[in-house]
Amino acid sequence: MPPVTEQITLPLRKALPIVITVLLAWMFDAMDLMILAVTIKSISVSLGFDLKTVGALILSAALLTSGIGGILFGILADRIGRKKTLSLAILIYSIPTLFVGFVRTWEELLVLRLIAGFGVGGAWAAGMTLVAETVNPLERGTAVGIVQCGFPVGFTLAIVVSWFIGHTGNSTAECLFPNWRMCFIAAAIPALIMSAIVMLFIPESRIWLLHLHSSKVSLRDLVTNFTYAKLLLVAIAMDTLAMFSYWLWWVWLPTYLERAFALGAMKAAENVLWLLTTQIGAFVGYVLYGVIQDRLGRRPTWTIFTVGEGVMILLSILMISTIVSRGGIPEELLVPFYLTGFACGFFTGYWSGFGCILSELFPTKIRSTAAGFAFNIGRSINCVSPILVATLVIVTGSWELALVSGAIAAFGTASIVWILPETKGRDLTTMA
Numbered sequence: 565m566p567p568v569t570e571q572i573t574l575p576l577r578k579a580l581p582i583v584i585t586v587l588l589a590w591m592f593d594a595m596d597l598m599i600l601a602v603t604i605k606s607i608s609v610s611l612g613f614d615l616k617t618v619g620a621l622i623l624s625a626a627l628l629t630s631g632i633g634g635i636l637f638g639i640l641a642d643r644i645g646r647k648k649t650l651s652l653a654i655l656i657y658s659i660p661t662l663f664v665g666f667v668r669t670w671e672e673l674l675v676l677r678l679i680a681g682f683g684v685g686g687a688w689a690a691g692m693t694l695v696a697e698t699v700n701p702l703e704r705g706t707a708v709g710i711v712q713c714g715f716p717v718g719f720t721l722a723i724v725v726s727w728f729i730g731h732t733g734n735s736t737a738e739c740l741f742p743n744w745r746m747c748f749i750a751a752a753i754p755a756l757i758m759s760a761i762v763m764l765f766i767p768e769s770r771i772w773l774l775h776l777h778s779s780k781v782s783l784r785d786l787v788t789n790f791t792y793a794k795l796l797l798v799a800i801a802m803d804t805l806a807m808f809s810y811w812l813w814w815v816w817l818p819t820y821l822e823r824a825f826a827l828g829a830m831k832a833a834e835n836v837l838w839l840l841t842t843q844i845g846a847f848v849g850y851v852l853y854g855v856i857q858d859r860l861g862r863r864p865t866w867t868i869f870t871v872g873e874g875v876m877i878l879l880s881i882l883m884i885s886t887i888v889s890r891g892g893i894p895e896e897l898l899v900p901f902y903l904t905g906f907a908c909g910f911f912t913g914y915w916s917g918f919g920c921i922l923s924e925l926f927p928t929k930i931r932s933t934a935a936g937f938a939f940n941i942g943r944s945i946n947c948v949s950p951i952l953v954a955t956l957v958i959v960t961g962s963w964e965l966a967l968v969s970g971a972i973a974a975f976g977t978a979s980i981v982w983i984l985p986e987t988k989g990r991d992l993t994t995m996a
Contacts, residue, residue: 592755594718623950629681631944637686638936646694651763657683658755665749689936696923697771708919709854716846803942805977811949813970842909849913873911874974924987
């Protein structure tokens with residue numbers, strides 16, 4: 565345990581190896597989630613299940629258990645340490661991902677996705693707490709923003725891997741990615757290696773070590789203490805709506821675009837290129853969000869980005885539906901089409917707010933528990949998102965009306981954050 569007089573937190577440049585490692589762990593986490601979203605239609609053709617019923621259930625599976633996993637691993641990280649928990653979480657989501665490449669039925673796929681979800685949720689809770697406790701307060705938002713860039717990078721890798729490994733010259737409108745099995749195998753192997761790297765080379769949080777022998781606060785204390793309970797409930801509400809905004813839109817977006825491909829309104833290359841453009845925008849947005857929240861504060865930055873995301877979801881739906889109605893991308897819409905995709909991805913940068921806001925609300929003894937609980941209760945509730953969109957499509961007969969729900973959720977979360985205190989620059993070393 566380091567002495568109290570020793571420098572506890574580090575400037576970002578010195579903490580960069582830790583930040584980059586957690587970024588990579590989060591990247592493979594995102595890649596695991598999004599490869600399924602990109603290839604789900606092709607998987608449904610290969611395994612013979614209905615996309616709007618069984619497909620929605622499979623997409624929801626990892627979201628459900630990731631929420632449970634985030635809570636359990638958050639508690640574990642407060643008990644055994646941040647880095648050990650992070651390494652274990654990566655292992656738990658990478659092994660089932662590897663086995664997805666060998667499934668024979670949709671039931672087997674569902675079970676593997678349920679298991680993988682536990683690790684997906686656990687990686688965020690442990691990794692974000694480790695970074696928040698390692699980097700000094702003035703640069704914490706920027707560091708968290710860098711780590712969150714792992715999600716758009718992972719999403720991009722999911723698209724690239726699906727295209728170069730899953731897509732073939734024999735691909736059709738019914739099965740765009742016939743080699744989808746190899747995509748999951750390719751995603752799992754580097755994640756397994758990353759688990760070992762975290763365990764062997766990443767140092768433990770000094771703040772956690774400093775408070776290791778102090779009195780413990782249980783999950784019961786978290787929910788019975790009025791101050792903590794209030795903060796927790798508001799954080800859960802904010803996170804839930806923010807995640808609804810993301811998952812209601814993004815988990816079905818590849819299928820929505822593939823529908824345009826099947827109708828002959830968009831070529832396969834245009835389909836993939838637009839998705840890649842959104843993730844380039846997301847990468848920029850995640851980094852800039854981190855910098856902006858260290859300047860403007862946590863609450864105003866959150867509101868700017870979530871409102872922006874709601875507007876861009878509406879514009880993206882309008883743009884894609886126009887292309888479908890015209891049977892192709894008109895020349896005058898080509899540049900606006902890709903700019904809309906870039907901006908839609910850019911404003912998902914609000915994901916960079918979660919790590920800071922949640923880490924700065926609670927004391928060290930329950931920081932990972934509380935952050936994991938708040939973040940992942942929202943993610944568990946969002947297991948209904950894919951099912952909700954699929955149900956709305958069936959009821960309304962319109963993908964556009966169903967996907968508008970993502971914009972509505974974005975506008976809702978923009979105001980809730982103002983109930984929480986502003987925590988920019990808060991010193992975590994004094995929060996026992």
